Amino acid sequence: RKEVEQDPGPFNVPEGATVAFNCTYSNSASQSFFWYRQDCRKEPKLLMSVYSSGNEDGRFTAQLNRASQYISLLIRDSKLSDSATYLCVVNTGGFKTIFGAGTRLFVKA
């Protein structure tokens, strides 16, 4: 079993749709959690950290469920510019950071 698993997609959605990504992790001692965005042939960029209380940044909402060991990212009112690969990232302490393989999102007009 991979330490961090994501649905590879692709997710194809129309503009304005709401889309949700889930991610599961295997190490219950994991300490910090992130979502990154990676555009085609570009470097990953930090989208947002994920906290147990949930956190929101504009159209993006991230949730962490420690009991079930999963992380989610919700994108509301999708834009064409949201098309990218979304990486789930888990840190298990001491800079041991595990990246998921990513979920590809296509937003279409």
Next chain:
Amino acid sequence: NAGVTQTPKFQVLKTGQSMTLQCAQDMNHEYMSWYRQDPGMGLRLIHYSVGAGITDQGEVPNGYNVSRSTTEDFPLRLLSAAPSQTSVYFCASSHRTESYGYTFGSGTRLTVV
């Protein structure tokens, strides 16, 4: 403020050749790391450093060496290139506290023929 700068952006090597991928950051980050990214796989950690003079191995260190003589620079050396090292390589840096997340360089696309 340049962030994390990687050079070169593209490189083609012949099997058995050696080369150094350069990485520099100007954010005074203590932590630096090298990842490789292959299709269908997540980024995999090659080597990392928590400060000048300190390096350690990641998940896939074989065939690579690193050194950290300054806070700013963290070069990655391929000792004897193999086709299996064809990949996209990313350098990343972070504040010492891992909860900050990483800043990545723009990557080096390496092909070994």
